[in-house]
Amino acid sequence: MALRPDLAVIAESVVSGSRVLDVGCGDGALLAALRDGKGCDARGMEIDPANVAECVARGLSVIQGDADKDLAFYPDASVDYAILSQTLQTTMRPDRVLEELLRIGRRAFVSFPNFGHWKVRTSLLWNGRMPVTRLLPIAWYATPNIHHATVNDFRDMVRERGIKVEQAWYLSGDRRCSPAAASFRAEHAVFLLAR
Template structure:
């Protein structure tokens, strides 16, 4: 199974046999790959009932829940890795969700679309409307993205919160791009974090 590029990066860096919580796990695509290829003990939390049903149908341990409310119920350091892929920008309080993620997991992976990527900037500049791109296909009024985060915004937030960045990967489509121009060039970012 070919994973979405940000999920492939995460899967490559989760060690075999780890305990993982995937927050906003969707239909369980990453969890299934980790279970099947690395014998990872993967659990999931997902808001959408159809995605929960699809993940459970794959034989995965997924519960329906909301990251903004339900992460507070998980015990400290109960997982080796807590993952938040393409979910941070949909949270009402991404700062609180991130704090819980790094409390629950010894390390945390966070991936998100970069709203400062050059295509998004040009679309807004020349079109005068909120961009609709391949990476951000929804109209402004129908998007789950309620916080438009950029690579530089995220770097500033983790630095201000004293969070260590153990790894960072930047994607333009399926290609990796360098760190130096990531805020302008990357469509997606993946960070490995720890407290």
């Protein structure tokens, strides 16, 4: 089974044999790929009990937890990579969650939908409505997304906190796109961060 495009970028970039914590790991697809394909000590935290049960049934080391509350229980620098894929925008305090990721991990991967993408802008401009797209398939009133950030918003947040961007990837659909005008062109972004 092919990984979602942002997860594929992360899986390619994680060094073999690393210790990894995937926060908001969903069904565990990335954890399984890192464990089986790269020999990583891959662990996860997931808020949805059905996803936790699915992960455990697949032999993955996953606990039920809330990124906003439960990351405080992890020791400093306990993993090589802390990963937060398509979860940042669902947290109550993305800034605090990001700080916790970089406390727990030597590096952090963060991926999120870019709400500055041209399709989102066009939907708001022409229809006056929040978009429903292939990559944002849930209506505004049912979406778990509570913080709608753009690529530029995220860049500003990490710069203000003195966080280093080691690498960034931008995705349009299932393909990578150039960083030129990424805030307008990219549907999703993936950042590798460090202190």
